[in-house]
Amino acid sequence: MKINQKLFLQFGICIIFFGLIGILINNLTINLIRTGLGFNFSWLFKPASFALAEHPLPYTSSDSYAWALFIGWLNSLKVIVSSLILATFLGTLIGFARTGTNSLLGLISAGYITIIRQTPLLLQLMFWYFVGFLGLKDNMFIQIKNILNISNQGIEFSGLTFSSEFLALLFGLSIFTSAYIAEVIRGGILSVSRGQWEAFRSLGISERKGLTLIILPQALPAIIPGLTSQYLNLAKNSTLAIAVGYSDIYAINDTIINQTGRAIECFIILLISFLLLNLLITNTMEIINRLILKSREYS
Amino acid sequence: MEPIVVAKNLTKSYTKGLRALDNVSLTVDKGKVLVVMGPSGSGKSTLIRTFNGLETFDKGEINILGIKVDSTHDERKIQKIRRRVGMVFQQFNLFPHLSILENITLAPIHVQKRRQIEAEEYGMYLLSQMGIDSHAKKYPIQLSGGEQQRVAIARALALKPELLLFDEPTSALDPERINEVLDAMRTLAEQGMTMIVVTHEIGFAKDVSDQVLFMDSGKVVETSPPNIFFSNARHERSRKFLNQLDKH
Numbered sequence: 001m002k003i004n005q006k007l008f009l010q011f012g013i014c015i016i017f018f019g020l021i022g023i024l025i026n027n028l029t030i031n032l033i034r035t036g037l038g039f040n041f042s043w044l045f046k047p048a049s050f051a052l053a054e055h056p057l058p059y060t061s062s063d064s065y066a067w068a069l070f071i072g073w074l075n076s077l078k079v080i081v082s083s084l085i086l087a088t089f090l091g092t093l094i095g096f097a098r099t100g101t102n103s104l105l106g107l108i109s110a111g112y113i114t115i116i117r118q119t120p121l122l123l124q125l126m127f128w129y130f131v132g133f134l135g136l137k138d139n140m141f142i143q144i145k146n147i148l149n150i151s152n153q154g155i156e157f158s159g160l161t162f163s164s165e166f167l168a169l170l171f172g173l174s175i176f177t178s179a180y181i182a183e184v185i186r187g188g189i190l191s192v193s194r195g196q197w198e199a200f201r202s203l204g205i206s207e208r209k210g211l212t213l214i215i216l217p218q219a220l221p222a223i224i225p226g227l228t229s230q231y232l233n234l235a236k237n238s239t240l241a242i243a244v245g246y247s248d249i250y251a252i253n254d255t256i257i258n259q260t261g262r263a264i265e266c267f268i269i270l271l272i273s274f275l276l277l278n279l280l281i282t283n284t285m286e287i288i289n290r291l292i293l294k295s296r297e298y299s
Numbered sequence: 300m301e302p303i304v305v306a307k308n309l310t311k312s313y314t315k316g317l318r319a320l321d322n323v324s325l326t327v328d329k330g331k332v333l334v335v336m337g338p339s340g341s342g343k344s345t346l347i348r349t350f351n352g353l354e355t356f357d358k359g360e361i362n363i364l365g366i367k368v369d370s371t372h373d374e375r376k377i378q379k380i381r382r383r384v385g386m387v388f389q390q391f392n393l394f395p396h397l398s399i400l401e402n403i404t405l406a407p408i409h410v411q412k413r414r415q416i417e418a419e420e421y422g423m424y425l426l427s428q429m430g431i432d433s434h435a436k437k438y439p440i441q442l443s444g445g446e447q448q449r450v451a452i453a454r455a456l457a458l459k460p461e462l463l464l465f466d467e468p469t470s471a472l473d474p475e476r477i478n479e480v481l482d483a484m485r486t487l488a489e490q491g492m493t494m495i496v497v498t499h500e501i502g503f504a505k506d507v508s509d510q511v512l513f514m515d516s517g518k519v520v521e522t523s524p525p526n527i528f529f530s531n532a533r534h535e536r537s538r539k540f541l542n543q544l545d546k547h
């Protein structure tokens with residue numbers, strides 16, 4: 001492209017961009033005037049007057065909207081972090097099986113990846129919620145000496161209780177994301193040269209040890225960026241919590257919009273909440289990445 | 300004489316109809332050096348890689364150090380062989396994320412379950428044998444090609460193997476770096492190590508080998524002592540190959 005054309009294109013894009021922003025601001029002002037609410041956040045400190053089934057910190061319906069939103073944010077964080085760990089664990093195992101020498105395991109994991117990736121996440125969440133948990137008997141489906149108790153209320157494990165809603169979301173998100181993580185792991189493993197496999201094999205080192213001691217450390221630089229983007233997807237997908245009735249930040253925001261009509265303020269809060277969540281994830285991964293690079297003086 | 304390697308009628312095809320190995324038989328006795336030569340694609344790598352189970356084969360059988368393997372490729376037997384046979388590759392294949400010493404102690408610690416101190420002591424001994432003990436703490440990328448290949452030899456020696464396999468160990472080296480590796484191999488041969496070496500280094504083959512095996516299109520054309528092979532090869536095909544080597 002010639003410089004003139006480039007300049008013209010960039011100029012055009014700028015005009016379109018600022019035009020869109022102008023329309024947005026215009027709409028915003030008109031809407032705010034029409035609802036007669038004005039733009040402010042003082043309502044945040046009024047009592048929320050709705051109950052929350054799940055709250056990691058003390059909460060009653062007389063607590064403020066702000067506190068309800070914070071509880072929602074914590075609920076989101078809880079399900080995201082636990083899904084992220086489970087998905088990574090599952091995805092790594094499946095990625096290993098997919099690249100391993102056992103052809104039966106390879107076939108099973110390839111099938112798993114295909115099926116999971118070709119079914120909508122919403123459907124999978126519904127499956128776990130309605131078939132997986134609500135399908136269970138009323139109480140004490142499985143009870144092992146009061147240590148493990150699985151019922152349609154969720155899972156109770158030595159004092160810790162997990163609701164069916166949380167578990168359906170956890171299973172749905174983890175299994176869905178694990179199929180993508182498996183592919184990221186596989187790609188990373190394939191990026192390591194064949195010679196490395198031959199070298200550890202010829203030393204009598206087993207496949208499992210060779211994978212963890214030789215191949216995986218070299219595959220990590222190729223794996224980390226893909227992993228980060230899957231984690232970000234997981235965080236965004238967690239807003240589907242509303243479908244199974246789990247009180248995450250998005251679901252609570254939705255309730256508040258219905259009660260107060262403060263759609264614009266709520267969307268700004270939602271935007272910032274997710275910005276915070278995603279910054280948390282990207283920065284953690286960046287730190288991990290730097291630690292890995294630092295541990296390899298050779299590169 | 301005690302045979303270390305006996306291969307009988309090895310046959311292998313990667314793609315149907317094209318034989319990478321075609322009825323290959325050979326014997327290598329204890330303490331002997333066999334040099335394998337042949338044009339590109341003749342099956343040299345495939346042949347020596349079957350000896351430690353990196354390649355499977357379709358027909359025939361091999362007996363390595365008394366362990367018999369056939370086309371069923373019994374993983375447990377192959378694992379046993381790999382603990383007693385070392386291999387050195389053209390591209391060195393050192394582990395880039397491990398230090399030189401860690402490259403060498405990895406197998407003794409994880410395969411033979413040796414104590415770290417013990418493995419490191421022996422690793423340092425091997426590195427000094429190779430004349431590179433001053434590099435023990437460095438990483439592979441900080442070493443020259445010749446030094447890296449000597450590390451690879453030390454790594455292959457760490458499990459105290461009874462047979463060493465070399466697949467073109469000097470082909471990826473600068474000309475002025477070739478001799479330091481060949482000298483290390485010469486010393487090993489003098490110490491009585493049994494070796495199978497794929498190489499086109501005529502000087503090395505003449506001085507060190509007991510037999511030269513010449514391959515073409517997966518077949519063994521001839522197996523002769525080096526004095527005969529290089530001055531008066533039995534087969535027309537071998538002479539043609541040697542003529543071409545001389546021109547380079």
Ligand SMILES: Nc1ncnc2c1ncn2[C@@H]1O[C@H](COP(=O)(O)OP(=O)(O)OP(=O)(O)O)[C@@H](O)[C@H]1O
Binds near residue numbers: 313338339344345
């Ligand atoms: N992994 C593979 N898949 C398919 N064909 C292969 C594979 N490896 C080798 N071959 C083929 O088998 C034949 C023998 O190859 P091999 O690598 O053993 O030859 P070589 O004598 O070592 O050659 P070079 O001197 O180039 O290293 C060649 O025709 C080659 O193309």
Ligand SMILES: [Mg+2]
Binds near residue numbers: 343344345466467
């Ligand atoms: Mg070769």
